[in-house]
Amino acid sequence: MQQVAELQSLFKTYLDENQFHQKPEGLYEPINYILSLGGKRIRPVLLLMGCNLFNDNIAQALPASFAIEIFHNFSLLHDDIMDEAPLRRGKPTVHIKYNQNTGILSGDVMLVYAYEFFLQLDDKLKIPTIIKTFNKVAIEVCEGQQYDMDFETRNDVTIDEYIKMIELKTSVLIAGGLKIGAIIGGSSEEDANHLYEFGRNIGIAFQLQDDILDTFGDPEKFGKKVGGDIVQNKKTFLVLKALELGNDEQCAKLSALMSIDSEDENVKIEAVKSIFNELQIREAAEQLMESYLELAFDHLSAVNVVEEKKEVLIKLSNELMGREV
Amino acid sequence: MQQVAELQSLFKTYLDENQFHQKPEGLYEPINYILSLGGKRIRPVLLLMGCNLFNDNIAQALPASFAIEIFHNFSLLHDDIMDEAPLRRGKPTVHIKYNQNTGILSGDVMLVYAYEFFLQLDDKLKIPTIIKTFNKVAIEVCEGQQYDMDFETRNDVTIDEYIKMIELKTSVLIAGGLKIGAIIGGSSEEDANHLYEFGRNIGIAFQLQDDILDTFGDPEKFGKKVGGDIVQNKKTFLVLKALELGNDEQCAKLSALMSIDSEDENVKIEAVKSIFNELQIREAAEQLMESYLELAFDHLSAVNVVEEKKEVLIKLSNELMGREV
Numbered sequence: 001m002q003q004v005a006e007l008q009s010l011f012k013t014y015l016d017e018n019q020f021h022q023k024p025e026g027l028y029e030p031i032n033y034i035l036s037l038g039g040k041r042i043r044p045v046l047l048l049m050g051c052n053l054f055n056d057n058i059a060q061a062l063p064a065s066f067a068i069e070i071f072h073n074f075s076l077l078h079d080d081i082m083d084e085a086p087l088r089r090g091k092p093t094v095h096i097k098y099n100q101n102t103g104i105l106s107g108d109v110m111l112v113y114a115y116e117f118f119l120q121l122d123d124k125l126k127i128p129t130i131i132k133t134f135n136k137v138a139i140e141v142c143e144g145q146q147y148d149m150d151f152e153t154r155n156d157v158t159i160d161e162y163i164k165m166i167e168l169k170t171s172v173l174i175a176g177g178l179k180i181g182a183i184i185g186g187s188s189e190e191d192a193n194h195l196y197e198f199g200r201n202i203g204i205a206f207q208l209q210d211d212i213l214d215t216f217g218d219p220e221k222f223g224k225k226v227g228g229d230i231v232q233n234k235k236t237f238l239v240l241k242a243l244e245l246g247n248d249e250q251c252a253k254l255s256a257l258m259s260i261d262s263e264d265e266n267v268k269i270e271a272v273k274s275i276f277n278e279l280q281i282r283e284a285a286e287q288l289m290e291s292y293l294e295l296a297f298d299h300l301s302a303v304n305v306v307e308e309k310k311e312v313l314i315k316l317s318n319e320l321m322g323r324e325v
Numbered sequence: 326m327q328q329v330a331e332l333q334s335l336f337k338t339y340l341d342e343n344q345f346h347q348k349p350e351g352l353y354e355p356i357n358y359i360l361s362l363g364g365k366r367i368r369p370v371l372l373l374m375g376c377n378l379f380n381d382n383i384a385q386a387l388p389a390s391f392a393i394e395i396f397h398n399f400s401l402l403h404d405d406i407m408d409e410a411p412l413r414r415g416k417p418t419v420h421i422k423y424n425q426n427t428g429i430l431s432g433d434v435m436l437v438y439a440y441e442f443f444l445q446l447d448d449k450l451k452i453p454t455i456i457k458t459f460n461k462v463a464i465e466v467c468e469g470q471q472y473d474m475d476f477e478t479r480n481d482v483t484i485d486e487y488i489k490m491i492e493l494k495t496s497v498l499i500a501g502g503l504k505i506g507a508i509i510g511g512s513s514e515e516d517a518n519h520l521y522e523f524g525r526n527i528g529i530a531f532q533l534q535d536d537i538l539d540t541f542g543d544p545e546k547f548g549k550k551v552g553g554d555i556v557q558n559k560k561t562f563l564v565l566k567a568l569e570l571g572n573d574e575q576c577a578k579l580s581a582l583m584s585i586d587s588e589d590e591n592v593k594i595e596a597v598k599s600i601f602n603e604l605q606i607r608e609a610a611e612q613l614m615e616s617y618l619e620l621a622f623d624h625l626s627a628v629n630v631v632e633e634k635k636e637v638l639i640k641l642s643n644e645l646m647g648r649e650v
Contacts, residue, residue, distance in 0.1 A: 027471040078433060082426040101407040101474060104429060108403060109467040111436055116460045119453055128444055128452045135441045142434040146352040149426060 001312045002052055004319075007045045014062045015041075015069070020113075030094045030106040031113075034073045037089045042320065043177045044069045049313055050181025050195055053305050061184045063120035064130065068177045070117065071134075074110035075141055075173075077103055082149065111138075121184065130180050137176035144169025151235055155255075159240045163204060171203020187303075194299045201296035202317055208289040209321055211236040215273060216282050221322075227269035233258045237288070238281050239272075245279045293321070326637050327377055329644075332370045339387045340366075340394070345438075355419045355431040356438075359398045362414045367645065368502045369394045374638055375506025375520055378630050386509045388445035389455065393502045395442065396459075399435035400466055400498075402428055407474065436463075446509065455505050462501035469494025476560055480580075484565045488529060496528020512628075519624045526621035527642055533614040534646055536561040540598060541607050546647075552594035558583045562613070563606050564597075570604045618646070 002010070015035060020028040044065035051061035079085075080093040081103045087093060095103035118130055147165040151157045179196040187195070213222050214229040215238055229236050239258060243251050254275050262268035276282060296317070300310055327335070340360060345353040369390035376386035404410075405418040406428045412418060420428035443455055472490040476482045503524040507517040538547050539554045540563055554561050564583060568576050579600050587593030601607060621642070625635055 022468075024468060024471045024475060026475055027468060078429055082429060104403055104407060105467055105471055105474075108433075108436065109464055111433065112460055112463040112467065115440060115456060116464075119457055119460070124453050125450075127456075128449050131440060131452075131456070132444055135437055135444070138437045139434055139441075142430055142437070143347075143349060143352060146349045146430055149430075150349060150351055 001309050002048070002058060003312060004045060004316050007048045007052075007058070008041055010058065011041050011044045011048065011062070011065055011069075014066060018066060026098075026102060027106055027109060030077075030098050030102055031070075031073075031110055033097065034077055034088070034094055034106075035069070037091055039089065041069060042316075043072050043174060045316070046174060046199065046313075047177040047181035049316070050178040050187075051185035052181075053195070053303065053309050053313075054182060054185030054187045054191070060122055061181055063117040064180055064184060065177070067114040067117035067134070068173070068180070070110050071114040071138060071141075072173060074107045074114065075145070077107040077110070079145060081107075082145070114138075123184075126183060130183055133176055133180055133183070137172045140168040140172045144172075157235055157240060159237065159244065162235065162237055162240055166207040167200060167204055170207050171200050174203040174206075175199030191303045191305070194302045197299040198296045198303070198313075201292045201299065205289045205292040205296060206320060208237055208285055208292065211238055212282060212285050212289070213322075215269075215276065227265065227273075230258075230269050230272045231262070231265050233260075237285055238276055241284050242275055242279050242281050245281070245284070246275065250275055250278065293317075326634050327373070327383060328637060329370060329641050332373045332377075332383070333366055335383065336366050336369045336373065336387070336390055336394075339391060343391060351423075351427060352431055352434060355402075355423050355427055356395075356398075356435055358422065359402055359413070359419055359431075360394070362416055364414065366394060367641075368397050368499060370641070371499060371524065371638075372502035372506035374641070375503040375512075376510035377506075378520070378628065378634050378638075379507060379510030379512045379516070385447055386506055388442040389505055389509060390502070392439040392442035392459070393498070393505070395435050396439040396463060396466075397498060399432045399439065400470070402432040402435070404470060406432075407470070439463075448509075451508060455508055458501055458505055458508070462497045465493040465497045469497075482560050482565060484562065484569065487560065487562055487565055491532040492525060492529055495532050496525050499528040499531075500524030516628045516630070519627045522624040523621050523628070523638075526617045526624065530614045530617040530621060531645060533562055533610055533617065536563055537607060537610050537614070538647075540594075540601065552590065552598075555583075555594050555597045556587070556590050558585075562610055563601055566609050567600055567604050567606050570606070570609070571600065575600050575603065618642075 019035075020031045022028050047065040047068050048058050048061050052058050076088060077094050080088055081095045081100060085093050086096055091097075093103075094106065098106075114134070115131065118134060119127060121127055121130065144165055144167070147161070148169055151162070151165065175196045176199070178199040179192045182192040182195045211229065213226075214224070214236070215227060217226050219226045225231075229238075235258075239254065242254055246254060254272065257268060257272050297314070300313060303310065344360075345356045347353050372390040372393050373383050373386050377383050401413060402419050405413055406420045406425060410418050411421055416422075418428075419431065423431075439459070440456065443459060444452060446452055446455065469490055469492070472486070473494055476487070476490065500521045501524070504517045504521040507520045512520070536554065539549070539561070540552060542551050544551045550556075554563075560583075564579065567579055571579060579597065582593060582597050622639070625638060628635065
């Protein structure tokens with residue numbers, strides 16, 4: 001099995017060789033820009049791992065891994081416009097660096113190019129199945145973003161709805177990439193579905209971990225400002241769980257805090273955290289996260305390949321969860 | 326051969342049966358809205374005709390015809406956001422009726438659904454070729470929109486560049502739909518390419534006709550306000566040709582007129598038309614349009630099916646060009 005760093009390097013080379021040099025520049029330059037902003041390339045690397053579980057020929061999965069990365073960046077690009085986000089990975093977002101129309105249109109053509117790279121698969125017979133798998137994911141990602149926007153103006157979001165939203169918005173893409181990799185590698189349908197479920201559950205665990213770290217993380221290690229979700233009044237799992245467990249007074253106080261723009265951010269963050277601590281919300285979130293991790297690894301165990309081939313997937317998952325092993 | 330009205334009716338039924346009732350409503354309702362705004366459904370009808378030239382089983386081409394109509398409406402939806410257009414077919418545009426974020430996201434998911442309907446083709450072996458053909462078109466439509474936006478701030482647009490822009494922005498979709506229909510119907514590659522060229526050339530002729538009618542049309546028959554392109558300072562073929570043929574004085578006057586927002590629209594329209602008349606621009610535009618029509622019909626003649634099967638295509642083309650025959 002190829003190791004994480006090797007797969008990242010393989011993908012990086014493919015990405016560099018497939019820059020967009022077409023005309024008009026105004027359409028294609030923003031695509032190279034957003035793709036150059038980096039990141040750990042988790043989704044394409046997981047797709048390559050999905051393939052590598054069943055096949056030593058990883059190169060055949062590179063176009064599909066690029067398709068997944070293009071789609072992921074398309075969704076970031078359009079989401080940044082919708083969220084009016086000024087920065088992405090510390091750099092100006094596309095609609096800020098260029099303009100909004102460029103952001104919309106370059107995003108649109110990226111979505112088309114995702115399909116274009118899926119078509120490059122040598123085994124043409126697999127293309128309809130792969131595009132079918134991808135379409136389901138792409139539709140769900142859009143649905144997840146819509147739910148996320150809908151939730152901003154709703155005061156009755158349930159925990160189940162929140163979990164469903166993060167599943168759609170973030171974890172199905174991880175799951176779909178793994179499944180597509182498996183299909184390319186020649187897995188059975190059953191194994192491909194187990195890998196999908198591994199990805200779906202681990203994706204939810206990642207997001208719950210992200211919610212926890214955003215509030216309780218070590219400011220030295222956490223890339224963004226700790227407490228950002230609280231400042232932005234985001235209805236994360238932590239808030240929803242506190243509203244479920246809290247007494248009338250705690251709920252009223254939390255609702256009040258999470259519906260205003262506080263003058264002193266740190267005071268607000270500490271006040272919200274204090275309610276979370278009273279209700280042991282961090283522990284509840286960690287418990288739920290663990291249950292999704294467990295489900296994820298159960299599905300990985302069920303995949304019918306020798307255990308040592310799965311080690312790299314387990315290692316990457318633990319790294320992403322911030323666990324040294 | 327099925328007649329235009331029969332194909333329109335067939336398509337209308339399919340569209341009605343395939344409304345989007347999925348959740349979340351905020352994502353899908355705008356899709357039903359824009360698809361319900363109507364129009365003559367030229368693109369899907371042409372796709373069905375492309376199939377019908379080679380095959381009596383038109384039903385097999387219905388999902389692809391819907392895919393083309395979904396894509397067309399996706400591009401209208403996003404273009405309306407970019408152009409800040411308040412109305413589409415006399416009704417509020419999606420970003421006005423709902424909001425901009427809804428417009429972006431509903432458009433995105435429409436693009437994915439276009440692929441979803443292409444996948445419904447019974448003959449799975451043809452899917453990669455059809456999606457390849459569609460991707461080329463979809464990419465070119467985005468490129469055309471980018472050129473169109475680029476041209477707004479450029480003062481050195483050539484006629485060749487303008488023709489290329491309208492080819493990309495509007496005619497390749499007509500061409501691609503016809504070609505996809507032909508492929509579904511079982512045509513030879515050569516015939517499919519002739520149909521593509523028929524569509525590409527007739528699409529350019531349609532747009533030139535549209536440019537002419539926007540300035541010289543009969544206000545009673547023309548759906549929009551005559552002179553709208555002039556009021557909006559659009560660099561249509563008429564303007565570019567006048568700048569090519571005019572003397573220094575005429576060019577200076579036209580450039581001045583087309584760079585300001587006139588206080589009295591009708592005065593501006595008449596002043597620009599007067600320069601067009603001095604230079605016989607209408608005649609030049611009609612001549613160019615005729616040359617594209619001729620090219621289009623040459624390619625249709627070359628398609629290897631009995632002539633009577635082509636009659637419905639010729640009839641529809643003439644109707645769209647405003648010619649009774």
